[in-house]
Amino acid sequence: VRIAKNPVPVLLLAALIALVGFQIDPTIPVESSESAFVPSDMPAKINIEKVTRVIGATSTADLMIQGSRITDLDTVKWMAGFEEYVQSRHLEITGSSSIATYILEYNNGRMPETQAELDTVLLKIPDSVKETVMSDPMCGLIRFSTIDIPMDRERGIKEQIIKDIEFYEPPAGFVVQPAGDFELFTSLMGAMSESKDTMTLLGFIFVFAFLILVYRHLHAVSPIIPIVFVVGWNAVMMYIIGLTYNPLTATLGSMTIGVASQYTILVMERYAEEMEELHDHHAAIQESVRKIGTAITVSVLAPFFVFSALCLATFPIISHFGVSTLIAVGFSLAGSIF
Known part of the structure; x- marks a missing residue:
């Protein structure tokens, strides 16, 4: 009173x-990091942290490349150049792997000069190795290894890499975009931030509309x-x-x-x-x-x-x-x- x-x-x-x-x-x-959702004393998490301390962070930033044939010489050259370009611009990235990486590895560090030479090198690469970076001739993976970084910083790196793709343009007919956990969890952060506000606003709108519909008077709000x-x-x-x-x-x-x-x-x-x-x-x-x-x-x-x-x-x-x-x-x- x-x-x-x-x-x-x-x-x-x-x-x-x-x-x-x-x-x-x-x-x-x-918070969108899956490691923050589980107990700190969980055996699986403890084991992962032990492995990380021994071999370093296991985080990766994966990019999927799709096109007519990713083992074309021009495409392989682009991948090798793009990997060098990205690593030179981001200190958080410690290494990379793709079909271009293995072609260089199995050809004594030298890029093939002709398509025939490249096809010969591809035959030397075991299928078990190629399967880690290629699902089929039209789809492959460029995997960047990174230091252990928080999710908000990883999201910033993703946005920068997307700009790098726009600047270091892929060959005609090819699409390169973030994939895997790198895309999922960084997008989850933005989606949660946007959706929580949308859910709250819609909640107010629905309650307001219902009260007006039932009481048909302004005091109902x-x-x-x-x-x-x-x-x-x-x-x-x-x-x-x-x-x-x-x-x-x-x-x-x-x-x-x-x-x-x-x-x-x-x-x-x-x-x-x-x-x-x-x-x-x-x-x-x-x-x-x-x-x-x-x-x-x-x-x-x-x-x-x-x-x-x-x-x-x-x-x-x-x-x-x-x-x-x-x-x-x-x-x-x-x-x-x-």
Whole structure:
């Protein structure tokens, strides 16, 4: 009731925190590295780290080349030149391999001068070796080995290599593009960042459209206001505790809208009923909170404690989702009742 009698300072503070949240949300890191999703003491991960310490990083940046015949002399020469060009421009790249690499290796480091000579060298290369860089005569692989780098930096390297391809243009009729994990996980980072915002926006649009359709009055959008605040508060809390976005926590915005909307709508409905009977805003707010506040609190705390179990998971991707869910549920309760 005290808040209802003097709501402006509280609303301004809530709006300010939400605004800060929307501003810092893009700065929250997006984690798409599969190694960050599993426990640090997982035997398989420990073994991989041991191998990495002995032989170095095993990360690769793969490019797929497709065209009429990748073993044409001009194409092989282009691949060899392109590999040298890319390695000279990026310190993170430590080596490369392709069919051109093996042709040089099996020809004493010399590039064949004619197609017939090149075909002869190809016959010397074992099929088991060729299969690592060629799936068929029309499709091959250029594999760059890299030092161990974070995913955001790897994404930057991918964008630079794409520009290198545009500058060091492939032969006519050939297409060269990122492939494998190099393409998958670097694209996943951008896709998660874009899709989480899209999901949140669509969530607001769907709830807004549904409320207008059902109530056919502008006051029906009032439950959305505290939800907007809650979504902003989520980002502030994630930033404070150092939580990152991953494929599960990226759904936090839309999940918050779904959880919070049911409680804010219940409060709005109860307030409207009490207002018809009491004809006083303060009394209607007090009575509606008194009658359904406890019920809503209990209904929120029940899933709150259920989702708390996720926080105990040994897999970070699951435990982080549990923490983000608790944030969403807790702020949803605060936004609907207080």
